[in-house]
Every structure is written in structure tokens, then in C-alpha cells.
Amino acid sequence: MQSRYFTITDYPQGTPQRELFELHSTELPEVTDGEVRIRNTWLSVDPYMRGRMSGVKTYVDPFKLNEPLEGAAIGEVIESRDSRFKVGDKVRHMAGWRDIAQLKADILEPLPEIEVPEEAYLGVLGMPGMTAWTGLNHIARIREGDNVLVSAASGAVGSLAVQLAKARGGTVVGIAGAPEKLAWLESIGITAVSYRGKDAQQLSADLKEACPTGFDVYYENVGGTCLEAALDNLRVGARIAVCGLIADYNAEKPSSAPGNLAMILIRRARMQGFIIFDHWTEYPHFLEEVGPLVAKGEIDYEETVEEGLERTPDAFLKLFDGANKGKMLVRL
């Protein structure tokens, strides 16, 4: 059986070009003892993957050139030589960017049994959802009544972060760009602020208007202007969970960092970076808390879907111009 997969041919500087990605095909060897063959049904593309294209080890190893790229995926077992999996089982694994995956059974996760569409396990109940929950609860240590600011608030992570924060009772403000994203935020009761066409000073003034008493928690997905404006609007003792800095990921030079970092001192604030892989042992707790909310329809989660393996690089590249609302997925 053939497996088709994407590779990159070089480590890009700046914004990756579409030509960087090459589609290949290979004949898979026979399935051996302890192995499982999977037909992928959904692939995830995520901003963190840009870091793996830089050729240097950051918190995960870089992608190897001319070898299959990796990422979260969901699929169905089509052949198994491991007693834990049988044909037809739904599994989650990290061999994305391809149609057919052949893997050791040890690294497969059976999908949890909650009544939600399977692709939810790549988004609201997958890594992005777990990231939102962990950042708020374990990094920012949100408390009842906290005023919370979230950047990229309609994205895969941000859209859950604003809803979980809102349930804690304080004012929740989300930063986003496109009018339909702002409208979606307002529709679920979040005060939406656009960053478009604004420098840090203007954005800061708009955040102040949206929440005059300032923020106890800032959930940071973006960096750059958003971080600078947020620093201006912290309350004393504020906590910043740094989940991502997508504004920087394609930068060829170090970004123009916030000139007001002294607010960390003045507001006695705490800023902490985190990587979700360090916290994965908490996944069952996350699922226990958020799973039922999703199943009952109490969480509004959005997806942007591209169709077909060939579109995977396009889906990935759209993450960096803000074209996705909610989780960006590829359906095979």
C-alpha cells in the first residue's frame, strides 16, 4: 500500500513559501508484530510547527529535511498486528501530514468515548483545548472574578480560553482582527477589540476602554503589539501565560520587543512560558472537565477545514495570515 506524505526541502527564513513543501509517495513495508496501519481521516496544522521548521532545537526537535513531516492526526485502524487495536478503531497519533500511517501501537491513543465529532480531539478536546485550559488554570492560575485578556481570541486556543475564562465571572476581552471574528466573540458574550491598523498605544487605549480596571490575567498567543498593549493594562499581581508568540514565528530578525517591560516590575506581574507537552499528564483532568461541556454543546468551537491531503501546506500557511477561525484542520 502507498503512503503519500509531505516533506520540506529546506529550513525557511521568514514566511515559508508554498514551494517549500513537497508531496511524495512511498510503498509501505508489511505490517510487523506490534505495528498498526492507519488511514488518517483528519490532520491538524498548528502554529508551533513553524518552530520545527527552523532547523534548530527549541523545545521539540526540528523536522528532518526530506522526511515525512509530523503533527497530530486522527485515523482509523485498517490493519493491526497488536492485540490492543483492531480494524475500525479510531486513534489519535502524531504521524500527520500523510494519508496512511504505519506505527508502533505503543504511540497510539485510542479516542476517548465522549459523544463529539472525532475531529474535536484535534481541537477543542485536543492539544489546543488542553493548552487553553492549562494556561488559564495551571500557569495563570485564574481565580473567580479575574478580568482576563486573550490575544488571538478566536483561534483554536484562544476561543476556548475566552469561554473558560468567562465562566469564572470576570470581564473577558478578546483581541482579534477580522470583523467576523470580532462578531463571533461578541456573539458569545466576549468584549472584542480589533488590533487591525493600530499601534501599541492605540490598542492599549482600546483595551483600557474595554476594561478600565485592568487585567488580572493575560493569555498570550501573539506577542508584539498585543503584548505591549497588554503590559500597559495589567493590574497589580497580574499573571501572563505565554502560550505562543505567533507574531514572531516568521520574523527574520528578532521582533521589536515591548519597550514597556518595566510594567512587569511596576505591576509585580508574573510572565510564564509553557509548553503543553510538559503538562500532558493532566489531560484526563482536562477531558473530565471540558469534555462534557463540549458534548452538551455549551462550548462554541469553530473549525476551518481544508479538503484533501494536497491542501495541507495551504492550511498550515493560512495560520500566519489569520485566515482561520478556530481550529484549522485538513479532512482527508
Added chain:
Amino acid sequence: MQSRYFTITDYPQGTPQRELFELHSTELPEVTDGEVRIRNTWLSVDPYMRGRMSGVKTYVDPFKLNEPLEGAAIGEVIESRDSRFKVGDKVRHMAGWRDIAQLKADILEPLPEIEVPEEAYLGVLGMPGMTAWTGLNHIARIREGDNVLVSAASGAVGSLAVQLAKARGGTVVGIAGAPEKLAWLESIGITAVSYRGKDAQQLSADLKEACPTGFDVYYENVGGTCLEAALDNLRVGARIAVCGLIADYNAEKPSSAPGNLAMILIRRARMQGFIIFDHWTEYPHFLEEVGPLVAKGEIDYEETVEEGLERTPDAFLKLFDGANKGKMLVRL
């Protein structure tokens, strides 16, 4: 009786000029019930005072123009109408920048009874010492064996921070400028790195050479180039205690902030600002731990002393060009 005191006539932009400070004299009213009159013997000048000259409320109120400046001081009671204090008692209070202070007894602290020179209560056993101890223990939460980096490592705060850190057994590196400061650091077993004439990249390379495995804790007094170089050399899970950012205090524009703030994310680091006044209830614990070490001569603390009230502004201004080694004091 006359009291002579300093005022400022304006809120300075950039580096304050000597002419900003004016010496005045006033006839004190009679001491009334509950009041105490004190002849100050030692005055403290500290970098945080620059913040109070900016005319905006940061974490303490700004100094009032044309009124006596304030700051930590030690003195001897020369008249008392409060039963808790008698003539000859040594006290600590915040009515510095003057020779004679007349205060409500409620806001005086009797000096603790440890066999150390009284001025130690303005330095190694005063606010700067308490700041070093709190930053390491309560903010950075230092652990046995941690590699620790301290900027302004020969200053009032840094010089105690390096010694307390060294007692925990890891590699301790101190950043300083002048050759005699570097020599002092080496003499007490601290690896000294000079920042002079270096950009962040060069300083970063030197820190890497001094401690190739990177730092678990960064005790930040400076900001600017030091912060950028430190961010490059963090270990995973590093903690940064932001005590001060003296590089910025006289800046007329926002500083050129570190372009590598993404290291907070990559190294899952925590950066936390703190103000010692929030932690003052811990002072007895600090004194209990560090007081005996100072009394036994196990802590090497340096002082730079200016003589006479008239020199107080000069002593203060010297803080910003690195002219002091250890605690900067004025002896009256």
C-alpha cells in the same frame, strides 16, 4: 531647632541634574505628645527613588515637589514624648534626606539587637538585603544546586544575592563593570563577567562560557543588554526575579527591549517582578536567617560612603553611573 532637608524643584526627564536638588532649612515646631525628634546618623540613597521623581504613581507615590524628600535613615532619639522611645535610642525610619527628623513614634522601628554596625540596617540587613533574600527565596524559589546569575552583582542587593546563592551550591555568576568590582566578586568565589563594551551577543557568549549548562535563576537588577544576554542562557524551567531595571530608570524613551523574549516560551521560564514593600512581613524571618551570618562576619558586605548631608544628591546620582560598590550611604 533647625532641620535641614533636600527637595526637588521639578520632575526630571532623563538623568537628573545636580541642580534639581535644593537644600532648605526650617525651624521645627515643639515636639508634641506621641512625637519623637531624631538626629539622623546615616541616610540611604537607592535606585528606586528615581521612580518617585517621575511625577507619576508607579508602585509608590511620587515625591512632592518642594517638600522634603524621603528615604530610609537611621538616627538617634534626641527628644521623645512617647513612652516607647527614650533619648539615645537608635531607630530606623523613612524620613531621610535631612539631618533632624520629627515623627510620630508609630512609624519608627527600633533597631534590632544584633551585634553589627548600625548602618548595616540600611544595607545588608535593611531593605537591600531583604530584597536580595526575598527575590531568591520567594520569587525565584531557589533550590539546592541551582545555577544563578545576578546582574549588578556588586551592588547593595546583588552582593548579598550572590553570597546567598552561592551557599546553595550551584554555579553563581555575577555581572559587573569596574575591574575592582569584578575582583571583589572573584575574591568571594563568584565567577565575574564584565558587561563593559559588550553588546548583548558578546555578553551572552561570555555568560555561556562562564556557565555552559545555563542558569536556573536570574536575579535581575539591570535590564537592557543584561536581560537579553541572560534570556539566551536560561535552562528549561528557569525563574527570573525582576528586582530592578536600573538601565531604564533615566531613559527618556522606552528602552530597546530584548528581542529574544521568546526564550520565555522556549525555556518555559517564569519572569516575575516584585516590590519589597509587599513582602515586609517576612522581615523577621530574613533577619533571623541572615542577621547571624552578618554578625559572624560570614557575609562580605561593602559600603560606599559619602560624608555630610550636602553630599546626599551626589551619592544618589552616583548610583546611576555605577560609582558605588555595595550599599551607597551618606554619613552625617
